[in-house]
Amino acid sequence: MKGFHTFCVVLLVFGSLSEAKFDDFEDEEDLVEYDDNDFAEFEDVMEDSVTQSPQRVITTEDDEEETTVELEGQDENQEEDFEDADTQDGDTESEPYDDEEFEGYEDKPDTSSSKNKDPITIVDVPAHLQNSWESYYLEILMVTGLLAYIMNYIIGKNKNSRLAQAWFNTHRELLESNFTLVGDDGTNKEATSTGKLNQENEHIYNLWCSGRVCCEGMLIQLRFLKRQDLLNVLARMMRPVSDQVQIKVTMNDEDMDTYVFAVGTRKALVRLQKEMQDLSEFCSDKPKSGSKYGLPDSLAILSEMGEVTEGMMDTKMVHFLTHYADKIESVHFSDQFSGPKIMQEEGQPLKLPDTKRTLLFTFNVPGSGNTYPKDMEALLPLMNMVIYSIDKAKKFRLNREGKQKADKNRARVEENFLKLTHVQRQEAAQSRREEKKRAEKERIMNEEDPEKQRRLEEAALRREQKKLEKKQMKMKQIKVKAM
Amino acid sequence: MAANSMSDPRRPNKVLRYKPPPSECNPALDDPTPDYMNLLGMIFSMCGLMLKLKWCAWVAVYCSFISFANSRSSEDTKQMMSSFMLSISAVVMSYLQNPQPMTPPW
Numbered sequence: 001m002k003g004f005h006t007f008c009v010v011l012l013v014f015g016s017l018s019e020a021k022f023d024d025f026e027d028e029e030d031l032v033e034y035d036d037n038d039f040a041e042f043e044d045v046m047e048d049s050v051t052q053s054p055q056r057v058i059t060t061e062d063d064e065e066e067t068t069v070e071l072e073g074q075d076e077n078q079e080e081d082f083e084d085a086d087t088q089d090g091d092t093e094s095e096p097y098d099d100e101e102f103e104g105y106e107d108k109p110d111t112s113s114s115k116n117k118d119p120i121t122i123v124d125v126p127a128h129l130q131n132s133w134e135s136y137y138l139e140i141l142m143v144t145g146l147l148a149y150i151m152n153y154i155i156g157k158n159k160n161s162r163l164a165q166a167w168f169n170t171h172r173e174l175l176e177s178n179f180t181l182v183g184d185d186g187t188n189k190e191a192t193s194t195g196k197l198n199q200e201n202e203h204i205y206n207l208w209c210s211g212r213v214c215c216e217g218m219l220i221q222l223r224f225l226k227r228q229d230l231l232n233v234l235a236r237m238m239r240p241v242s243d244q245v246q247i248k249v250t251m252n253d254e255d256m257d258t259y260v261f262a263v264g265t266r267k268a269l270v271r272l273q274k275e276m277q278d279l280s281e282f283c284s285d286k287p288k289s290g291s292k293y294g295l296p297d298s299l300a301i302l303s304e305m306g307e308v309t310e311g312m313m314d315t316k317m318v319h320f321l322t323h324y325a326d327k328i329e330s331v332h333f334s335d336q337f338s339g340p341k342i343m344q345e346e347g348q349p350l351k352l353p354d355t356k357r358t359l360l361f362t363f364n365v366p367g368s369g370n371t372y373p374k375d376m377e378a379l380l381p382l383m384n385m386v387i388y389s390i391d392k393a394k395k396f397r398l399n400r401e402g403k404q405k406a407d408k409n410r411a412r413v414e415e416n417f418l419k420l421t422h423v424q425r426q427e428a429a430q431s432r433r434e435e436k437k438r439a440e441k442e443r444i445m446n447e448e449d450p451e452k453q454r455r456l457e458e459a460a461l462r463r464e465q466k467k468l469e470k471k472q473m474k475m476k477q478i479k480v481k482a483m
Numbered sequence: 484m485a486a487n488s489m490s491d492p493r494r495p496n497k498v499l500r501y502k503p504p505p506s507e508c509n510p511a512l513d514d515p516t517p518d519y520m521n522l523l524g525m526i527f528s529m530c531g532l533m534l535k536l537k538w539c540a541w542v543a544v545y546c547s548f549i550s551f552a553n554s555r556s557s558e559d560t561k562q563m564m565s566s567f568m569l570s571i572s573a574v575v576m577s578y579l580q581n582p583q584p585m586t587p588p589w
Contacts, residue, residue, distance in 0.1 A: 136584040142541045146548065153552050180493045186501040201555050208501035213492050217499045229552040 149230045156227030157202050163243070164197055164205040164222050166373030174383055179218070180211025202228040214394040216250040218386075225369055236369055243365035244329065245379060247386055251357040255394045256335055258406045261312055262302040263290060263321065264330030268362070269300050277353065278336040281413050294318045296325045304409065307402045317392070320385040327382060329362040333393060336410070352417055359393060361386055517558065520550035524566050528573040537577045537585040543570035 133140075172195075175182045183194040186208075197205040203224040210217035223244045226232035260282040262269060269287040273279045279302060287300035293313040295301075299321060303309040312333070321328060337358040363382050367375050398406060440460060447453045524546030531540030547566040554563060 138585045138587060142544075146544065149545075149548055149552075178492055180495045181498045184501040186503060191498050191500055199556060202552070210500075211494055211496075211498040213494055213497075216497075217501075219501075226553065229549060231549060 152230040152233060153228045156229070156233070159227050160203050160224045161199075162373055163224060163371060163376065164199075167222060167245070167376040167379065168197055168207070170376045170380055171383055174380065174387075175207075175209055178212055178387055179209035182207070182209050184208045184210070197222070202226075212390075214252060214255040214390050216252055218247060218249045221246040221248075240368045242368050243371055245361075245363045245365065245382075247359075247361040247363075249359040249361075249386065249390055251359065251390075251393060253357060256333075256357040257397050258335045258403070258410065259308040259398065260304040260334045260336060261308045262330060262332040262334075263295070263299060263312075264328060264332075264362070265298055266300040268330040269302050272330060272332065273302060275340045276332075277338050277341050278334045278355070279332070280341065282334075282336065282409060290321075295321055298325055299328070305402060305405055307398060311396050311398075312392075314392075316388060317385075320381070320388070324382055324385070327363050327366060327379065329364050330360070331362075331389075332358075332360040333389070334358055334360075351421075352414065359386075359389055361389075513555075514553065517550045517554040520546045520553065521562065521566050524550060524570055528566075528569045531573040531577055535577055535580055537574075537581075540570065540573035540577045541585075543573055546570070 172182070176193075181191055181193050183196050183198075184191065185194060185198045188194070191210075197207050200206055203226050205222040205224075207220040207222075208217060209220070212218075223246060225236060225241060225243055260278050262272060262279060262283065264272075266287055273283065273287070282304045283302040285302070287302050289297065290299040290301050291297055293301075293309070295313075295318060301309055303312075321331075335357045336355045337360070338353040338355045342353065361382075363379060365371050365375060366378050444453055444456045444460065447456060524543045527539045527543035527546060530536060531538075531543055547563070547570045550566065551563050
């Protein structure tokens, strides 16, 4: 009882303190209502202390949404509260004060700015819980990207196809006047001209021409840029690259002399010298400037010997090279052409690769990537140069000295190769012999008849002895000779 | 005869058929992009399917498209189709299991 009284006193003090804060409080007369009840004044005080809280924060927690409803504007609410309090008065006046009755209410300091605002603020629902199309913006982006890729594929493919057709239309007449067979994919039974390009890829087109003096055939490869691949298109925006036309003429053995020669842009020649088997072996010097022969500075020359350069750089050739220098990437004549260097895992290959007498031309299509079909006409004079080179290669012969030098070079290269592979060849022969021995031993072991086994073993032993004797004889002979 | 040979260099009797270049020397020259992209596409599809990552599945779709665009005509269409189907199935499965939109990693 006493404890309860102290508690009430504390509350009274608290209430008076809080009342002091709110001087503009209007409904003070409500506070003065007293009942006959002993605890009436305390009840009022209690209601006071409760209702004078400026804000009440009621938080209700739902499963999915968290909404915070704040009651602000103390005046209106206080009025309501007092009305409630009045009705509550009647209900609760007979009951003792309950500590836990007002647990849900929290006191919060009032901020003046919140007095006139809209009382309810609703927090946004997180994006992944919404059900609208806007939340799928990444997916829409992805699909748009894919559609862009497909569009670019179709456009790029068509452009490359149009460029190839334009090239062929421009060059058809010249080719048909020089070759019997223009266009062959190797699948037909008869050797008839298909009259069209082989499409190897969306950006590579081939054309095979054959049936001419001097040469076995000519393979033309149109290597366009990968316009059908969007990634490539974007990469090319950083670094412009040209479309290329590569021509490979395979000469008859009797129609070309033995020499290795190349002319082209310095960068291209440096790369070729590193990559190509024949250029790296026969033309060991660095590319020399072509200005000595009247060529522009952009072109350089790689040659096996000076005589070849002198012979090749006649007026007409120089004229071609000078006029079309911007379109020429490289020109490579060789009787020892075997393609790029082959890197094998087990070291050197055991025999020299097959060589063919070849003339190779690489031309850049003007436009540096932004090519139009009409640009293909600019390449026609270059094809004339190719035809001229074929005829020239047949006519050009080395003199006696040149021929000797060339033969010496080839012999040297072969010897070097044999030396390098000598160890490997020995090892290969050794392993072959061991293999034979093992096979024989296997045979002997597998022989079921013990008689036969014995006989085979004896035969093998005799063979071994004979070999040993032979070797000893040879050693003796060499010793005698040395003496 | 001499005039004839000068004016017409064609020789029908010397026609040689086209032989596609052997494939041994080509791998070094050939562009490895379609093979790499194919492999990447398959890896990403498997990641997308197993780990339920939507972005993996989308990258796989892109990889298979790039591989198709760069492919050689001699290549197997079955391989292309199978990688396409795998990547599309990876995307579909990720969305079936979790229909929520993709969240950006940043």
